[in-house]
Amino acid sequence: MSLDLPLIWAGLIATAVLLYVLLDGFDLGLGILFPLARNAEHRDAMMDSVAPVWDGNETWLVLGGGGLLAAFPTAYAILMPAFYIPVILMLLALILRGVAFEFRLHGRERGKRFWSGAFFIGSLVAALSQGLILGGFIQGVRAQGGAFTGGSLDWLTPYSLLTAVGVATGYALLGAGWLIVKAQNELHEDARRWASIAAVAVAVLLAAVSLATLVVHPRIAERWGWTGSGFDLSVLTPLLAIPALGLAGLALVGWGLRSRSHRLPFAGAFLVFLSGYVGLAVGFFPNIVPYGIDFREAASADNALGLMLVGIAILLPVILGYTVWVYWVFRGKVSADAGYH
Amino acid sequence: MDFDALLLSRLQFAFTIAFHIIFPSFTIGLASFLAVLEGLWLLSKREVFRNLYLFWVKIFALSFGMGVVSGVVMSYELGTNWSVFSRVASPVIGPLLAFEVLTAFFLEASFLGVMLFGWKKVGPRLHFTATALVAFGTVVSAFWILSANSWMQHPTGFEQLADGTLRATSWMQVIFSPTFPARFAHMVLAAYLTTSLVVGAASAWALLKGRAMAESKVALRMAVAMFAVVAPLQLVVGDISGKQVLTVQPAKLAAIEAFWETRTEQPFHIAAWPDRAQERNRWEISIPKIGSWITAGATADEVKGLKAFPPKDRPPVFIVFWAFRVMVGLGLLMIGLGAWGIWLWWRRKGPENSPLYLRAVVAMGPAGFVAVIAGWVVAEVGRQPYTIYGVLRTADSVSPVTAGSVATSLLAFLIIYAIVFSVGALYILRLIAEGPSAGEEPPQPENPGVPLTSTEIQPEGGKP
Numbered sequence: 001m002s003l004d005l006p007l008i009w010a011g012l013i014a015t016a017v018l019l020y021v022l023l024d025g026f027d028l029g030l031g032i033l034f035p036l037a038r039n040a041e042h043r044d045a046m047m048d049s050v051a052p053v054w055d056g057n058e059t060w061l062v063l064g065g066g067g068l069l070a071a072f073p074t075a076y077a078i079l080m081p082a083f084y085i086p087v088i089l090m091l092l093a094l095i096l097r098g099v100a101f102e103f104r105l106h107g108r109e110r111g112k113r114f115w116s117g118a119f120f121i122g123s124l125v126a127a128l129s130q131g132l133i134l135g136g137f138i139q140g141v142r143a144q145g146g147a148f149t150g151g152s153l154d155w156l157t158p159y160s161l162l163t164a165v166g167v168a169t170g171y172a173l174l175g176a177g178w179l180i181v182k183a184q185n186e187l188h189e190d191a192r193r194w195a196s197i198a199a200v201a202v203a204v205l206l207a208a209v210s211l212a213t214l215v216v217h218p219r220i221a222e223r224w225g226w227t228g229s230g231f232d233l234s235v236l237t238p239l240l241a242i243p244a245l246g247l248a249g250l251a252l253v254g255w256g257l258r259s260r261s262h263r264l265p266f267a268g269a270f271l272v273f274l275s276g277y278v279g280l281a282v283g284f285f286p287n288i289v290p291y292g293i294d295f296r297e298a299a300s301a302d303n304a305l306g307l308m309l310v311g312i313a314i315l316l317p318v319i320l321g322y323t324v325w326v327y328w329v330f331r332g333k334v335s336a337d338a339g340y341h
Numbered sequence: 342m343d344f345d346a347l348l349l350s351r352l353q354f355a356f357t358i359a360f361h362i363i364f365p366s367f368t369i370g371l372a373s374f375l376a377v378l379e380g381l382w383l384l385s386k387r388e389v390f391r392n393l394y395l396f397w398v399k400i401f402a403l404s405f406g407m408g409v410v411s412g413v414v415m416s417y418e419l420g421t422n423w424s425v426f427s428r429v430a431s432p433v434i435g436p437l438l439a440f441e442v443l444t445a446f447f448l449e450a451s452f453l454g455v456m457l458f459g460w461k462k463v464g465p466r467l468h469f470t471a472t473a474l475v476a477f478g479t480v481v482s483a484f485w486i487l488s489a490n491s492w493m494q495h496p497t498g499f500e501q502l503a504d505g506t507l508r509a510t511s512w513m514q515v516i517f518s519p520t521f522p523a524r525f526a527h528m529v530l531a532a533y534l535t536t537s538l539v540v541g542a543a544s545a546w547a548l549l550k551g552r553a554m555a556e557s558k559v560a561l562r563m564a565v566a567m568f569a570v571v572a573p574l575q576l577v578v579g580d581i582s583g584k585q586v587l588t589v590q591p592a593k594l595a596a597i598e599a600f601w602e603t604r605t606e607q608p609f610h611i612a613a614w615p616d617r618a619q620e621r622n623r624w625e626i627s628i629p630k631i632g633s634w635i636t637a638g639a640t641a642d643e644v645k646g647l648k649a650f651p652p653k654d655r656p657p658v659f660i661v662f663w664a665f666r667v668m669v670g671l672g673l674l675m676i677g678l679g680a681w682g683i684w685l686w687w688r689r690k691g692p693e694n695s696p697l698y699l700r701a702v703v704a705m706g707p708a709g710f711v712a713v714i715a716g717w718v719v720a721e722v723g724r725q726p727y728t729i730y731g732v733l734r735t736a737d738s739v740s741p742v743t744a745g746s747v748a749t750s751l752l753a754f755l756i757i758y759a760i761v762f763s764v765g766a767l768y769i770l771r772l773i774a775e776g777p778s779a780g781e782e783p784p785q786p787e788n789p790g791v792p793l794t795s796t797e798i799q800p801e802g803g804k805p
Binding site for chain 2: 051052053055056058059061062063065066067068069070071073074076077078079080081084085087088091092094095096098099101102103106107111146147148149152300301303304307308311312315316319322323326329330
């Protein structure tokens, strides 16, 4: 077969994870912003704005995990034990916030308060766990003979704590951006304020993570053209498009907030994430288990990749089609007084 | 790998998957039931169907939510706790699990949103389509999971490479492995049975309390008709599945029946205390000879006993033996409940006319869940000591993680699941106790042609 199946699958999994981060990112972000809401009506509106779509958003995480298992079993078999604790933490947090969508509606006063809290804590812990996994991933994972050989707390470092805060703050920005699109009146104004605070925090954290990545990980600095005494401009210059995209995204958020646009802040937040995602990928590609195993070594049998490619070529357009349709069905503002429930 | 992490991983997987299976085994049937109700409502415009739909969709939403979140856990736990299994088996079963995500999960998740929140947004036909697609998705999901599981029970169409990993040689033989059709049918029927018993119990409860009489009578009749047909059918399908176990997993069958010796005219043990250490049953209550007839088809057939297998290849016999008896015992009670209901229909003009019967139906409400879990215990514990039967041992499948990590995660799962399950069960039982609202407001169309407001689907305490 002439198709480069491992490369195609690396691209597909990367896309699934990116879509997950962007889509579940904003509904996790809403959860992180949840305690800031002024009253129960605002909280109801926040939840109503994502209730019909959150489940679909989270399915991209299942595709990311299931796809990694199916396409790159060696990577899956090393990374999951390596990140045992944050992965389990993330799953437990996702359970709490996931059931909160339904449980909040059925709880009486105390139950409702409890599940509002669970939605916040669950969303926050899920975001932090993902950030810890990201940080641990960039730091690198010790492996030998297709198995994880490191310790159970290898992922826990100041660097991964920084990325954890970064991801959670980034999600909060996405959530605020989403809310600017969906909310009205007082909640809409609140979302604008949250977005502006989150945008500043994201700008600072993004710079801090970028710097820390270069300082802490010489290997990545090399990728960006760092020679030890200065930058090799022939390497650095083309890559500068990536931070430029991030800056453009931040500018768009800022401009959208100033011009009172309802959509631009959200679009800007998307660009910021895209830039961060690609920027980090530059550091480890083509490793799928940094920094020893590239995606070709970790790939599954060609006939498995081929079979799944046929499936995904047919099904992915259909999935994207009805996903867009569902978002379109639930387009427009969600109002606090006429909720779905 | 230390033994403790293995044991803890097994406990954790058993706990999380047993918790998870409760919800799909209910929602597979409930989604189909909802699609039927909505279809009947669209066709007949009878209020009862609409009221029943609005009632059961709330319970569906709660159960489905718990099923989704506990299911996400499964797709990661294969890696966190069974990384060697994942690496070895994934080139064969990985695509099956990926296809489950692509063909079922996205479909269910996306159209669930429309089903629960789309009343105001889409027309009645489109809404019905969404319900039907969710129902279809649940069955497709079961298809892939049972395909993967059947392959693990009796792997075909693969080869083992020099590095130990597996590779498919025939996808048809992997996806449609010989035991798959019977297992798939057995699981889907089990789901329909479970749901019909719950629907029956909730309706019988409402009838006993004198609430929502019209709706509850219709739902009870639908439920009784369903389990009266499905329960006997399940016995036939289960028997086919059992006969396949005899050929492809003889050690499992010997454990199911607590046979130790290999012989013809095996007795059938109604009850026994099988003891692995002593390699015999400490006591047993048996019917002579018919064990061979039940398992193999004739009393003269020779059936293998556990001693035919080296001790390290034998599954835990006590658990498998008793789980099987719980499953079959409940199955027979379900057949009896169905027959009784049909008899009442015939002689007393309807199963709703006997308060004693209604009480029996209420008592049998949870029976499906227990039978499903017992059945999965038979299948999975009976497969031990292998994860992939005859190919990969459970002890060789586990991740290189510490016992401390797994003990911590197991404890966390126990706590979180206990909270989620008890609250979820409380909310569902509360809804069932309230029953369908017969006198519900007629539909308030937001615009002509769109029949229902979503406010009615998910009424919330404290909000108008």
